[in-house]
Amino acid sequence: MPSLIDIRRRIRSVKNTQQITKAMKMVSTARLRRAQERVINARPFSRMAGEILRSVAAAAASGAASSGNAERISENPLLRARPENRVQLVVVTADRGLAGGFNTNLIKAAQQFIAERSDQKVELELLGRKARDFFSRRPVQISGELTGVSLTAGLPEATVLAEKLTGRITAGETDAVYILYNEFKSILTQKVTLKRILPVEVEAGPQRDYIFERPPAEMLAGLLPKYVLLQILEAFLESAAAEHAARMTAMDAATTNANDVINKLTLYMNRVRQASITREIIEVVSGASALE
Amino acid sequence: MAGMLQLEVATPERMLLKEQVREVEVPGAGGALGILPEHAPLLSEIGNGRLGYVLADGRRKWMAVCGGYVEVQPDRVRILADRAENADEIDVNRAAAALKRAEERVLHPLPGVDVARALNAAARAQARLTAAKSAK
Numbered sequence A: 001m002p003s004l005i006d007i008r009r010r011i012r013s014v015k016n017t018q019q020i021t022k023a024m025k026m027v028s029t030a031r032l033r034r035a036q037e038r039v040i041n042a043r044p045f046s047r048m049a050g051e052i053l054r055s056v057a058a059a060a061a062s063g064a065a066s067s068g069n070a071e072r073i074s075e076n077p078l079l080r081a082r083p084e085n086r087v088q089l090v091v092v093t094a095d096r097g098l099a100g101g102f103n104t105n106l107i108k109a110a111q112q113f114i115a116e117r118s119d120q121k122v123e124l125e126l127l128g129r130k131a132r133d134f135f136s137r138r139p140v141q142i143s144g145e146l147t148g149v150s151l152t153a154g155l156p157e158a159t160v161l162a163e164k165l166t167g168r169i170t171a172g173e174t175d176a177v178y179i180l181y182n183e184f185k186s187i188l189t190q191k192v193t194l195k196r197i198l199p200v201e202v203e204a205g206p207q208r209d210y211i212f213e214r215p216p217a218e219m220l221a222g223l224l225p226k227y228v229l230l231q232i233l234e235a236f237l238e239s240a241a242a243e244h245a246a247r248m249t250a251m252d253a254a255t256t257n258a259n260d261v262i263n264k265l266t267l268y269m270n271r272v273r274q275a276s277i278t279r280e281i282i283e284v285v286s287g288a289s290a291l292e
Numbered sequence B: 001m002a003g004m005l006q007l008e009v010a011t012p013e014r015m016l017l018k019e020q021v022r023e024v025e026v027p028g029a030g031g032a033l034g035i036l037p038e039h040a041p042l043l044s045e046i047g048n049g050r051l052g053y054v055l056a057d058g059r060r061k062w063m064a065v066c067g068g069y070v071e072v073q074p075d076r077v078r079i080l081a082d083r084a085e086n087a088d089e090i091d092v093n094r095a096a097a098a099l100k101r102a103e104e105r106v107l108h109p110l111p112g113v114d115v116a117r118a119l120n121a122a123a124r125a126q127a128r129l130t131a132a133k134s135a136k
Helices: A004-065 A070-074 A101-114 A129-135 A153-169 A214-289 B094-106 B113-136
Strands: A086-092 A122-125 A141-146 A176-184 A190-198 B006-011 B014-028 B033-037 B042-055 B059-074 B078-088
Touching: A004 B006, A004 B014, A004 B042, A004 B059, A004 B078, A086 A101, A086 A129, A086 A153, A086 A214, A101 A122, A101 A129, A101 A176, A101 A190, A122 A129, A122 A153, A122 B113, A129 A141, A141 A153, A141 B006, A153 A176, A153 A190, A153 A214, A176 A214, A190 A214, A214 B042, B014 B059, B014 B078, B033 B042, B042 B078, B042 B113, B059 B113, B078 B113, B094 B113
Parallel strands: A086 A122, A086 A176, A122 A141, B006 B078
Antiparallel strands: A176 A190, B006 B014, B014 B033, B014 B042, B042 B059, B059 B078
């Protein structure tokens, strides 16, 4: 039977752990609000850009059809769908763990993606230390990695990545780009989301008679890279919010669990103490009766 | 509302402005565009420059915008700017310093200096200064 001192020591250790998990939970809660705001602030621009892109695409398509150079637009490497022999997958994970299934779920999905495309060449673009640590020891092709910014990644990081990806697809080094990230559904749920960002899929929007200052096809060529950038930015922001939420939930569960453990240990400690007191009384009593 | 335009200015990171206005002046890529209500639908790129608008009470406001797109509908104007700042948020000293630095680079290019980039930086700084000056 463990001694009282051992049990007390364990209780103290669990209490210390609980303080840490509690602090982490509070930090995540505070930061989650800001991360959510960033997601919400970025939404109007995304939506407006999507609408403009659809209008321009519709105008470009009809303009091209009437002037007989329809193939010129579909030849834009950012739009042209082609057999996917070389695929690039952007994996957005966190830099730190202690966030429940946040990283594991995503990495599992990434492995599944690779397994499903065993006949294709899949290259990984890794974000977050967790993805790098996992894949750097495995036989996969890695085209780039970025760590240390999982919670703060914003426009500058997204711009760099977008330029790299559009550059590669324009140069014909890859056929399609997918992005895999945790979408912030609610505080309790994150959804692993896979999106194809290149080639861009544009469903033609409502045809309006806009006045164009430049030929729509040219404008489209300028808009597409921006649209790609926006989708990457959106994934970054969503992932940051989801990471905070996941960590918050995980740390809340850990705190509750630590409480349970402390209660159980305290109960056990009291029993042990009671048992030793009883034993001592018996010893005293039996000692006294032996003297009679 | 009749005779008014809904002006929306957004950057990738935030919605900067959503306001009913009487008139908008947009720095189009090919020159300034004045837009009044009931304007024909228009899509255009915008350059670096000052964006002006007139509020319902007649006050004129300015902001600096750098690159992006403008969409005009009869009852609304949407600006998607790569960067945008309200005139009163602009740090004039910083913009002036940036302009000076960029001009220096263009006039006396050192090896390894990207002149196109410097020109662009100069245009952005100029846009900020113009917007800030107009607001005074």
